[in-house]
Amino acid sequence: MIRSARLLAVALAAPLAFAAPPARHAPPPKVKVAAPARQGTPYAGRDDAMQFADEVAQRQSLDPAWTRAAIAQARMLPVVVRLMQPAPTGTPKNWAAYRSRFIDPVRIQAGVRFWQDNRATLERAEAEYGVPPEIVVGIVGVETIYGQQMGNFRVLDALATLAFDFPPSHPRADERTKFFRNELEQFLALQKQMGVDPGRALGSYAGAMGMPQFMPSSWARWAVDFDGDGRIDLWRSPADVIGSVANYFKAFGWKPGMPTYYPVTFDLERLDKDALLAPDILPTFSVPSFLAKGALLEGDAVNHEGPLALIELQNGSDPPTYVAGTENFYVITRYNWSSYYAMAVIELGREVREAMQRGGS
Structure with missing residues (x-):
């Protein structure tokens, strides 16, 4: 869910490693930037942002002029600050209402098509990583309705806003600021590897990208070239998406055959x-x-x-x-730290599987 960053596991903040040459990455698709992503105050005049650019350049062995130019084009988006505010204290939780947002006929039918179109890839991912198709299908469906809603915020703007202007009233402001500064750094490193303008990528208000809504550090650590074309593309390659999600769960300890x-x-x-x-x-x-x-x-x-x-x-x-x-239920919450989210993933995957069985597929 384009949402998710919010509920991102702390483990996603791990630093990007360059021990081995990275696989080639596909640039994000050319999509017109939505108006909200163009509005806001530029960071070009912020001393703290420029200092951060220099620090990133040093840590990641990047050209300081390039990192400064990249962050200079980022804009502070007030809407991102508002969206990151926690729910008011005392707001009641409601699993039935939450479930209805993600388990509906449109999403189920889209899931059936995704499963049918990628059946062999889903089976290959299960054989290699041990993660059943319904879990991968559930994740991609809850996150973006199988690529239909991947976000219209410039990732650069979203991450810069949360790195330099995270709402101070948030109870975990210091921790989250550190998290998003790390994600901004990983994003810049990835964009340099891709050889593309960091202002092009679109994603969620928290900087999550592609069909599976990976944060930059997750992309760096767990995204895989599962279609074998020599590049990683989580926007347009269902195979890369499937393999990357399954690899993520295996890395966090998914136990094949164990119920959730x-x-x-x-x-x-x-x-x-x-x-x-x-x-x-x-x-x-x-x-x-x-x-x-x-x-x-x-x-x-x-x-x-x-x-x-x-x-x-x-x-x-x-x-x-x-x-x-079980431990597998907990593994799903490493994708999004929420039991409601995990249950929605499980139930959407189950509903899609049952819809396929009813249709004789």
Whole structure:
């Protein structure tokens, strides 16, 4: 979801490595920049921005004149600052409403077409990385409706705005400023490798790019040339997108064959829900310790090997939905730090798979 940067895993902030020659990258498609991406105050006159440009040049062995010129063309976008503000305190979460945004007939049918068009590639990715097609299909569908909505913000503007003018009222302002400065640095390094004008790329308001909405550091570390054409293109190559998403999940510990979650109910007389929810989405409890705290599992779940987490999905004024999340559920949240997001990915992929089965595909 063009959204996501927001909910980006801290791990995405890892520095770009140049130990081996990078694969060639395709330049972003030539798309007319939307008006909002052209509005704002240029960073050309900001001393802090120019100092950062010099530091990037030194760290990445780039021409200082090039980095200065790149950041000079970036503009501060007030709309990006507004979009990055956290939701007001007390805003109720509602899984049913969240789900309806991503699991709908249009997205499901688009997912069916994507799966049908790329069936062999999805199967190859599963064989190589162990990630099932429905998870990859779910990710790309939730993120951009299979490339239909990849964002109309200039990535340079979005990242510069969040690197130099992240809203100070945000409770994690310092941490996020550091994160986005790193992403801006990785973006500039990537654009130099591609040999393209860094002002061309379009993406989300948080700087995520392409069909899978990879942040620059994710592109640098996990994007792969899965179609074998000698370049990485996450805007226009479904094969590169599929391989890159699967590679990302493998890197974060996806376990082939493991379910993402199990149904769970409660023994109310023994239930210690506070203890079960304390680790949040991090799988912490063995099956015996999970059961000892009043959770009830059935079928294959009682033989699950590995830790579990109690996942709570609030439904506004209605009772919450609960599931027992596995390590694979947690891996999906490394893409976007949200249990709601992970469940939407899982359910969209499942709905697409079932729609294909109903159609006899």
